[in-house]
Amino acid sequence: MDLRNLRLGFREDAQRSRAQRVIHDRLADDRLQEECRYLMRFWWQLSMSYQEVTIGELREHVSADKLRAIEALIKAIGQSPEDIDEWTTWAVRAFPAIHDRGNPED
Numbered sequence: 001m002d003l004r005n006l007r008l009g010f011r012e013d014a015q016r017s018r019a020q021r022v023i024h025d026r027l028a029d030d031r032l033q034e035e036c037r038y039l040m041r042f043w044w045q046l047s048m049s050y051q052e053v054t055i056g057e058l059r060e061h062v063s064a065d066k067l068r069a070i071e072a073l074i075k076a077i078g079q080s081p082e083d084i085d086e087w088t089t090w091a092v093r094a095f096p097a098i099h100d101r102g103n104p105e106d
Contacts, residue, residue, distance in 0.1 A: 001074070038057055
């Protein structure tokens, strides 16, 4: 599956930004650094015309629940802007906000 040009499936930049915010705020937990790295590469992918990350890399490094969410977003992008809106609403309900704890001080 080619993830290039996902940006073209959004209604406008604001809709893309909302989807990216869900990934950043609800999926990419910095306590899980390897997973977070690949989710943030996908976050960038939503704005880029080149391939930042592959579906294979996501499958290898992202947990099952979050991977299903990412795959659902990819499917929604391929279908319609309305499906993207539905995905955003669903994902906000399905995944709690992550509170960035940063690196604890010693």
